[in-house]
Amino acid sequence: MSSHSTSKINYLVTTSRKGGVLTTGYLRQMGFSYELLRRYERSGWLDSLGYGAYRLHGDEIDWMGALWALQSQARRKVHAGGKTALELQGYAHYLRQRATRVYLFGPEKEALPLWFKRYNWGLTLKFSAVKLFSTAIKEGFSEYRKGELPIRISSPERAAMEMLYHVPREHTFEEALLIMENLTTLRPLLAQKLLEACNSIKVKRLFLYSAEKHGYAWVKRLDLAKVALGSGKRVITEGGVLDKKYQITVPREVGQ
Numbered sequence: 001m002s003s004h005s006t007s008k009i010n011y012l013v014t015t016s017r018k019g020g021v022l023t024t025g026y027l028r029q030m031g032f033s034y035e036l037l038r039r040y041e042r043s044g045w046l047d048s049l050g051y052g053a054y055r056l057h058g059d060e061i062d063w064m065g066a067l068w069a070l071q072s073q074a075r076r077k078v079h080a081g082g083k084t085a086l087e088l089q090g091y092a093h094y095l096r097q098r099a100t101r102v103y104l105f106g107p108e109k110e111a112l113p114l115w116f117k118r119y120n121w122g123l124t125l126k127f128s129a130v131k132l133f134s135t136a137i138k139e140g141f142s143e144y145r146k147g148e149l150p151i152r153i154s155s156p157e158r159a160a161m162e163m164l165y166h167v168p169r170e171h172t173f174e175e176a177l178l179i180m181e182n183l184t185t186l187r188p189l190l191a192q193k194l195l196e197a198c199n200s201i202k203v204k205r206l207f208l209y210s211a212e213k214h215g216y217a218w219v220k221r222l223d224l225a226k227v228a229l230g231s232g233k234r235v236i237t238e239g240g241v242l243d244k245k246y247q248i249t250v251p252r253e254v255g256q
Helices: 003-015 024-029 034-042 063-072 082-088 114-118 156-165 173-180 188-197 201-213 217-221
Strands: 046-048 053-056 101-106 124-129 141-146 149-154 241-243 248-250
Touching (some): 024 034, 024 053, 053 063, 082 101, 082 156, 101 156, 156 188, 156 201, 173 201, 188 201, 188 217, 201 217, 201 248
Parallel strands (some): 101 124
Antiparallel strands (some): 241 248
8 A cells, every 4th residue: 555545544534533434425525536545444443334434444433424424425305313313412311221123214306315324323213304393494403522522412492392293112211201201391482492393293293282281381482373183083092081282192101
């Protein structure tokens, strides 16, 4: 290997963030040709994660390092949301010692690259490309840091609504209600903005029902006249009882 090639890989090793995936597009922008990357791979400097991504040999990576790369290098509008974001912020840890499923969200027509989907992260990835909120709203995100890697995740307010989007297919009504029990300090101004921007009638009704069920003080500061709740019933729980205020079916033991 030439001295020029050696200096380039040395620069990459010393400047790369520990635990971060390196996308091929990012490496190409830094001046690494495909031929040079293959040479580094053959020499044992880089490990391929599949077409489009590498890691430094011996570096320990996980899905967060991959998400960081998607956000910071590929500029993909993908974030950790729903139950995963709530777990990362300490709102659902008591339910499970170790997460076995990660929930990612992105806008319509967004997709995860094949290397991300096919690599064995040791857990199940659930990616939802949905227009859950109006594209006009930019609020509702937080930063989570794992070592040197900052990743964008949903704020508790947004994450709660994303979690409710997955009821009942991914989460039971009872599980979601249990997690909502921890959300005592949500910000009413942000919750109001998200409710007004939310495109799912089911999510909005479930969110308000759950918040009122737990008697949160911040609910009283919401202006429900500005929140479109639609019309007609929504069957959330088969064989459940109808909550007359929000017109959703809930488990009998919850609705009593």
